[in-house]
Amino acid sequence: MKKRFTIFITCLLLASCSKIILLEGIPGNATVFEQFGGSSERNFYYPINVSDSLEFVWDASTIGSYHNASLSAIDRYLFVPTLVGRIYCLDANTGLEIGVEKETGEVPITPVVYRKRFFYLNNISESEKSEVLYYDFLRSNVINRIELDEAVDNEMVKTDEGILIITNGGKLLKINYIGQIDYEVETKTQTFFDPAADSLNIFWANQNGEIISARISDGKLNYRKKISNGFESGAIIENEKAYLGDNDGIIYCINLISGEVVWKFLTDGKIKSVPSLDNKSVYIGNLNGKLYSIDKIKGTLNWGAGSDGLYNTSSLVFNNILIQVNQKNKVEIISKEDGTLLNQIEFRGRVKMTPVYYNDMIYFGVDKGEIHAYKFAE
Amino acid sequence: MKKNPTILLFISLFLLTTSVQAQLYFFGRNKIQYDEFDWKLLKTEHFNIYYYGEFEEMAEIGAYYAEEAYKELQIKFDHVVVSTIPLIFYNTHIHFQQTNITPGFIPEGVGGFFEFLKGRVVIPYLGNLEQFRHVIRHELVHVFMTSKVLNNLRDHRVRADHLPPLWFVEGLAEYWSYHWDTQAEMMLRDAVTNEYFFSLSDINRIYGSFLMYKEGQIFLQFISETYGEDKILQFMENFWRFRSFNDVVSFTLGESIETVDDKWIFYVKQKYYPLFAEKKPHHIDSKKLTNFGFNFSPRIHKTDSTTSIIFIGNRTGYTSIFNLPFQPNSKKYAEPKLILRGEKEEIFETFHALKNSIDLFDDQVVFVTKMGGSDVLHLYSLLEDELIKTYNWDELISIESPNFSTDGKRVVFSAIDQKGFSDLYVFEFSSQKLQRITNDYYSDITPIFNKENNKIIFSSDRTGGKFRQKYNLFEYDLEKGNLKYLTYIDANSNQPHYSEDYSKLYFSSDYDGAFNIWExxxxxxxPLGMRQHTRFVTSIFDFDFIDDSTIVTSAFEKSSFQFYSLNLNSIPDSQLASVKFDFHKPPEIWRAKNVKQIAEFDRLKYEKEYTLDYAFSQIIADPVYGARGGAIFSISDLLGNDRYIFFLYNTAEVQSEFLKSFNLSISKINFSKRTNYGFGIFNFYGRRYDIRESDNFFYERSFGGFFSLIYPVSTFQRLEANITFANSDKELSESIIPRQSVLVSNSLSWIFDNTLWGPTGPLDGTRFRFLLGYTSDVKYSNENYYSVIADYRQYFRLSLRSAIAARLSLYANHGKNARRYFGGGSWDIRGWPRWSIRGEKLWVSSLELRFPLIDQLVINFPFFGLGFSSIRGAAFFDAGSAWDDEYEKTLGSIGVGLRINFFNVVTFRYDIGKKIEDDFKRLQPRLFYQFFFGWDF
Incomplete structure (x- = not known):
């Protein structure tokens, strides 16, 4: 009787324990979706023609919910950050839970994948601090933990030498892959902005309305200029130009080298997301539920389309369509030509995450910890 | 005022099965549904808007305001409310007070509420579109904030059992719904300059007050100006991080809460202290005439020998009409004499003290009160000291600002009709003819006649052009039907008054930030312009002329409304401000936008949809009787008119009894009409203990039904009728004697209650209950008895906070197997063990002195600032007895006690005294100490 009881209790305990994230057999040339927007410049454009319908493939449940971040991936594994301090690893093809890593706090931003590790940021609850954790998924444990004295809600930037982080207090840090802080640069201004970087420089903006560029190698500031009343969004970089939107609803095109404003365009509502680009246009939605297509060179309006909801995540851009998350429980498939709504998918909760196109599937993060995977209809 | 007891009454009825002679009953005033509203539904993109009757035009305007607010708040909160929001509009405050969405009474000052359990927003229309827009936006901020914060907590898997503190919740609702207006400015000016402004660390001391709302609002204004508007949203987005909101503030701003608090206090002082450079307090620049209570709407009454002020005031808890001798040279404050007490009887049910609602002509007073389902106009003779007549009109719901013509033959007033329009009316006493002067959705208030009685001067928000929707003064020609502007400024002007000789027209205007008097x-x-005659820091609410240059004002200062007298010519002309009007371009009329200008909406008939109100479940483990469990839940329709209550539990002690031990009751209660009714069925089985019978436990299976009616005669009295059928099978445990009966119980009760409550019980007024009942076993004749209850309680006010309370109660059941009543304990005959005195007849009498003891007590160690307020004392004498057939002996007690009210939910009582024993022959040698809970009788 005692033996049976012991076995029963042991099974119960084991069942309630979470599985570790242990990933083996990942090839060296595995496909990677390594950070927010896929690259340090951020990229949401996929130059392919696709169907304007999506078919459901699977859904999975995690505990918690999501910020406007996204998931990252390597090979057939997805890494999903949640607001209850967990990173889930799911099978990209089936949604099966491979493992989960838990901390106390929230993981508000996209994990960065580098070789056999992923790096994620946890804002510690009941504290002003945060920590960057290095998780080795071949050894299935946290191998390094770097405490920061400020919270971070801004997406990390992955470079060849390390990870760039901008804290909520506006401090720029570079942390190398060994786990050392290479440098810290104070700007002493509240920053809620997803930076972008090219091979040499990192670019971001802050709540004072300043745009800032700094050298990745040593953190030295190239320039710091006030052009707006405040930014709480994110930037995308292409060909030495940066594109970003501000709290007054203005979209800017900035010369990345000089920091000069090339053009600006006024929309009708606050912008909180990172713009998307393709060969010709900039696409951006605002909190007034309006989506815009702007000529990338001239800064003039191609079209604007309204909705009943609110846009605070980036569009996925294909050759013929856009996929845009509307916080009012739906995903919209929109014609790139004129902004017409071609199709939409309704969910039970708010669609929160910036969607990711990976593995020929599109992944959405929905309220109450649901991940949904769709593919384009034939 | 304590909660409407109706729901509690119904629940207690079915819980106590054959309890129609239940000894534990409620008094309480009555919330009456005077009107049957034919509800309709207007569906827009984000809202279901419920309205009734002729309110359609205003509902469409309200729908526009709601959709407009939704779009703005979506951006401010970076959040969408995905569910459709129910908005319920009432066309006046009087109708709003009848709502069943909240069970309690709604005071005059409540402008709307958000009921967050079901997400309902309930708003009265008060005759003013700008105010309507403000309240809609205010309540929608609550909706968004609650949704945002609770979602944020849920996303982070933090227990969603708390919201930000009330000062932030209400401050945000004000800050994000409206600009900083005159009323807010007046409140803060007064609080800061009179040093009763509270820092964040002490703000809970003004919990729930209007000042707290405004302090919250100005705190957020300070945050926006000092740290940035984005910080306000960040407070909510960071709310999950810390349990303490102070920590959230500190984290978000990057500074300690003490630093933020200090900066805020300095910000406020910096804003208001400089006022004294050019403005003065009332008590400095005028003669203070009163120093107590709340005093409104002064009207000067002159006889050959005396001058006095007739006014509406509240000095005892009941708003009434008073007469104050005008003695400007006296060093003492005159004592006002009560002319007519209000709020104790139906005819003067409620005064609207904050509105202009009284006027005088010779010895006649015209004033407004609520009576039943609408306002009425009373004509009263000061000479005869009696009411002459009362007037009401079916189509008019709310009335204010009555003003006599100069010959006393007519009265002009402002009223809100069934459509919600606030318009002007003239009533002629002799012909009883009512003439409507205006008929539109512009708010027209405070009208007066000119000297010739051929024009009406009034204040209206119909102002067009660049000062759109401000209240300016207008003149209406009764003969020609013309309307013209008298003032045209970017400020609100009202309360026009002619000087005694009618040579000058004065009025109040908030042009300089507070309502002062202008000419x-x-x-x-x-009209060319206006000239300022007073420059007070805080507002004058109303005034009247003693002579051509001397006025009496009702002004707000030091958080109270007092009377002051002053000379209008006391400020030299050179120091008077002056404003010129620009009439060269006639301002175009403004039109309200309505929902027809938005793409989608639907009109539908209202259909009831039931949703869950609450659900409780519990499982307990009793060491003697084992485990028991049960649940109670209630559903009701959106408007709260129809409610179903389900009660289910199981009392099985062994597995074999499980099925038969299910106890169930289902009740329906309807509040939609004036007569409330309820009915239900029940089935109870299990071990019971009924102290009305014996000290033994017994098994009983009882099933049956009940039906109840409550008819409120007025707010103060009601009739209740109950009938209960119960088939009862009892088995007494010890002797295993079965006893079957089929009981039918009937009762009829008359209840009256006009009491005024202090912190722990009534202090003034009367309440009583008379009940007649009859219980009969119609099948087995095992029980057959009559019941009489006579419970009379009177409260004699000694001072504002003390009283003598007296009670005489008689309970009698007479007949075969009559149930017993029970007494003893903290609720009746103190000192004696609780419910130890039992008999088929019971009488209780008490005399108690109630007085304040400690107003505020804060225990810093070890309870870290735990505070108690309103600790009250009592000295009592109780007497009573209980018997079945023969009277035995009289019992009694004397003593003193302490009462502490906890958050208006429960009062703890502690009494010390001596029993009077041996048929009132001797006192108990030692003291008794008794602790319990419950309100004073």
Missing amino acids: LEIKDDQ
């Missing part, structure tokens, strides 16, 4: 400058019958 209209006219040349050749054309």
